[in-house]
Amino acid sequence: MQRAERLFQLLTLLRNRRTVMTAKQLSEHLQVSERTVYRDIQSLSLSGVPVEGEAGVGYRLSHRYQLPPLMFDRHEVEALLLGARMVSSWGDMDMAAHAKQAIQKILAVLPDHLRHSDENLPLLVPNMEEIQKFYTAHSQPIREAIRARQRIKIDYTRADAQASTRTIEPLGLIFWGKVWTLVAWCQLRVEYRTFRLDRINTLDVLNEIFETHDNKSLKHFLALQDESCQDWNND
Structure with a gap:
């Protein structure tokens, strides 16, 4: 470099x-x-x-310091476009729409030799629109609950096919290449649990605020997994 x-x-x-x-x-x-x-x-x-x-x-x-507007090179543009295509195919509908809007804004300010990169990008992402709604079920309200730190109540089908109702504190969403997983603090188990979005049958965002701290957060959860090298606690 x-x-x-x-x-x-x-x-x-x-x-x-x-x-x-x-x-x-x-x-x-x-x-x-x-x-x-x-x-x-x-x-x-x-x-x-x-x-x-x-x-x-x-x-x-210093907060008073301002950098001039950034410009992307060809490799950076291709990386952004590929990422946006992945979000469009594998994210929920709201996320996909915003990804497309962001790309249009980026392309609009690029110089002429880069402006048509989206049309010429030789990197394709399969269109998963038909199953997108299934695998990203409830993604948008979950993302909003994570930001607002609101508890949610879910009716869920466990891995053993048993039905379960949980009140949980959503901490983060993780994509595994096919399925989305919600990392949450489960009030029933009083510990971290993960829930596949495609197994959530119904979801209600509660008018209850929760707090995160050093021992209850997405960062802490991931650190515990790295330390233990164990499988996640799936429900």
Whole structure:
């Protein structure tokens, strides 16, 4: 990676964070040593970029600093287009519509030699519209409940074909290439549980707010799976 490109990526990383990033985190993203990160931070500061923070604590860009609009190269455009096609085929209908709108906005501001990338992209994603509604059932209200931290009540068919009613606290959705899985804190089991969306029969968003914390969050759930190397608790 050229140094100019690395400095630009460093700026992008810092701009996209509200909290500080340590030199170790930056070095892992950029795949360079922490010493290189320190030198790059110094170069940015000397060039007038207001980087706040210090070694051993972390860095961030001043909230007053504004970068010029970003432009994509051909490889980045192709990656965005492929990702949008995947969302259109494998996400729920609302998500698919917004993905298409986002791509149209991106294409509208691209230079002429990139504007028709969507038509010429030699990467295809199968159209799953017929089964999309089945595998993404209830995805939109679940996403809204996750954002609002609202409990939901579901009537669910378990893996053993038994019916079950649960009140759960939705934490995140994970796509497995065919099915979507909801990660949640189950009030019945008093622990994390995962639920396949295509097995949810009915869903009600409750007027009950829940809180997340260090020991109850999607991040904590994933960390536990990494530590135990065990299968997820599916219901």
